[in-house]
Amino acid sequence: MTKPVPTVPCPTCHKPVPWSKESPWRPFCSERCRLIDLGEWLCEERRIPGEPTAGEDEYDPERQDS
Numbered sequence: 001m002t003k004p005v006p007t008v009p010c011p012t013c014h015k016p017v018p019w020s021k022e023s024p025w026r027p028f029c030s031e032r033c034r035l036i037d038l039g040e041w042l043c044e045e046r047r048i049p050g051e052p053t054a055g056e057d058e059y060d061p062e063r064q065d066s
């Protein structure tokens with residue numbers, strides 16, 4: 001018998017994340033989302049200039065889908 005695993009929405013991308021050992025980054029869905037969230041509040045609280053931001057891979061300047 002397996003109990004249904006409760007899910008929580010990822011604070012970054014709002015994807016449902018299973019609240020179980022399978023999700024080491026919970027409540028985030030992934031390490032990437034965790035770093036993005038961490039980076040956002042670090043930015044707001046500390047204002048570190050020149051810090052590399054997580055999630056850079058979301059923007060690809062070479063993308064040609066115009």
Ligand SMILES: [Zn+2]
Nearest residue numbers: 010013029033
């Ligand atoms: Zn996420």
